[in-house]
Amino acid sequence: METTSESATVSSPVGTMTDRSHATVDRAAQSAHEAIDRLAAKAGPAIDRLRSSTSAAGATLKSRASDLSELEEQWLERTRDYVRENPLTSLGIAVLAGVVLSRLSSR
16 A cells, blocks of 8 residues: 655645734734834933933932031031030030930830
């Protein structure tokens, strides 16, 4: 018994569906690429503006922190000077503050 195989080229509905599916996927991919390109074109300048504003905000915060540090140093120096000039009054204020804090924390 002899078996012969013949190769026939028949256009099947599955082959046509595959071609259509590939075309649909290709169109969807092309549309997605175009949408992403448009979004990137709009997002780029927005990101640059955001980066610029955050950089400016960071510089402002650093400046404010420096100002507060200087203010803290001034207050500490004034307090030290006051304590040196008025030791008994300073001791009385410290005792009074301790009593007040003790009462507040005991509640």
